[in-house]
Amino acid sequence: MRTLAVVGGGVIGLSVAWRAAESGWDVTIFDPDVGSGASWVAGGMLAPLSEGWPGEDEALAFGAASLARWPEFGRRLQEATGLSVFVAEQILTVALDAADAEDLRTIAAFVGAHGHEVRLLDRAGVRGIEPNLARTVRAGLLAPTESAVDNRLVVEALRRCCALSEVTIRPETVAALTDLDHDRIVLAAGAASARLWPELPVRPVKGEILRLHHRPGAPPPPRHVIRARVHGHPLYLVPRGNGIVVGATQYEAGFDTAVTVAGVRDLIADAEAILPALGEYELAEASAGSRPGTPDNLPLIGSLDERVVAATGHGRNGILGIPLTAEAVVALLDGELLTEVKVADPQRFSTGGMR
Numbered sequence: 001m002r003t004l005a006v007v008g009g010g011v012i013g014l015s016v017a018w019r020a021a022e023s024g025w026d027v028t029i030f031d032p033d034v035g036s037g038a039s040w041v042a043g044g045m046l047a048p049l050s051e052g053w054p055g056e057d058e059a060l061a062f063g064a065a066s067l068a069r070w071p072e073f074g075r076r077l078q079e080a081t082g083l084s085v086f087v088a089e090q091i092l093t094v095a096l097d098a099a100d101a102e103d104l105r106t107i108a109a110f111v112g113a114h115g116h117e118v119r120l121l122d123r124a125g126v127r128g129i130e131p132n133l134a135r136t137v138r139a140g141l142l143a144p145t146e147s148a149v150d151n152r153l154v155v156e157a158l159r160r161c162c163a164l165s166e167v168t169i170r171p172e173t174v175a176a177l178t179d180l181d182h183d184r185i186v187l188a189a190g191a192a193s194a195r196l197w198p199e200l201p202v203r204p205v206k207g208e209i210l211r212l213h214h215r216p217g218a219p220p221p222p223r224h225v226i227r228a229r230v231h232g233h234p235l236y237l238v239p240r241g242n243g244i245v246v247g248a249t250q251y252e253a254g255f256d257t258a259v260t261v262a263g264v265r266d267l268i269a270d271a272e273a274i275l276p277a278l279g280e281y282e283l284a285e286a287s288a289g290s291r292p293g294t295p296d297n298l299p300l301i302g303s304l305d306e307r308v309v310a311a312t313g314h315g316r317n318g319i320l321g322i323p324l325t326a327e328a329v330v331a332l333l334d335g336e337l338l339t340e341v342k343v344a345d346p347q348r349f350s351t352g353g354m355r
């Protein structure tokens, strides 16, 4: 049987390991603490359309291709484990001023021109579907095909899928890929991937995020994921069964996962500008993680040499990218290249590469 080592057991490594084991590989995941990285910290939005912007056609195409695979992927997770991972069905981006409203029209025109359905809403339209948002909200953009998952449930479901598919987990840090004697290796060490393959342009991008619990008497969480830009900061509220996840800050801070007072203060202040009743919720958790960032905000999926395949660099969209990445990496291990991941070829950064 062909042997495969997967280095890193975040959502990317776990999903690749599961799908590879299903297609006949003898898989071992190496990770000192499976599921403890960015995958545990994330918000869980699947938002390639709401994040669309003119000129970012490749990111839109990659994200939309993965979003399209999520319903079937979620169904398979549920079938295998009984866990239902979806927490919201649509994403509503709201505008607080005229410049924000103009941005929503720009996004709608851009993603609409690529054939995706989004709807512009006026003030009354927003209030009609989310009555508890601030009165200052003046317009909205609804993306009916976008959604959100509970990323921690996804980690748990993928762990169970790996166990069911007889993936071996070794709780070890890999010091060098040359220490592994497997037929093939998938490098999925998230923000730390460049420590094992220094030419890979992956860097940690710090993000802080809050988890709030609903308290008796407080207004219920929004039904949609709510996104906005407040005081120049991107902000999102992702509903959970028992509350709301509020994210996220973004800094270049190296490998630093300390939660700062300023980060928490800004997130709460910005979130209250969108959902005034938020102060009635319980602040249950503040955490920080390292997104695996790349220079062009596209992931790195492709062969690094005849043995090693990279599956990393998903930045702020790694939860979104799970289904397409897993499918593409398993195809690559069999020598096939999915059209949708050509833009993610790591060789684009090497001399004489794609770019």
Ligand SMILES: Cc1cc2nc3c(=O)[nH]c(=O)nc-3n(C[C@H](O)[C@H](O)[C@H](O)COP(=O)(O)OP(=O)(O)OC[C@H]3O[C@@H](n4cnc5c(N)ncnc54)[C@H](O)[C@@H]3O)c2cc1C
Residues within 6 Å of the ligand: 007, 008, 009, 010, 011, 012, 013, 030, 031, 032, 033, 034, 035, 036, 037, 038, 039, 040, 041, 042, 043, 044, 045, 046, 172, 173, 174, 175, 188, 189, 190, 191, 192, 193, 196, 206, 207, 208, 209, 247, 248, 249, 288, 289, 290, 291, 292, 311, 312, 313, 314, 315, 316, 317, 318, 319, 320, 321
């Ligand atoms: C605050 C925040 C909010 C986010 N929100 C969203 C969102 O709403 N939607 C979305 O799509 N994405 C979101 N993301 C991004 C998403 O979390 C990441 O892109 C994704 O989790 C990356 O997964 P990964 O498996 O590559 O990395 P990780 O989850 O970081 O996993 C990497 C794993 O590799 C292991 N590892 C590292 N080095 C080694 C080694 N040498 N040997 C063995 N193991 C090693 C680590 O222990 C870790 O478990 C968010 C991220 C943050 C920080």
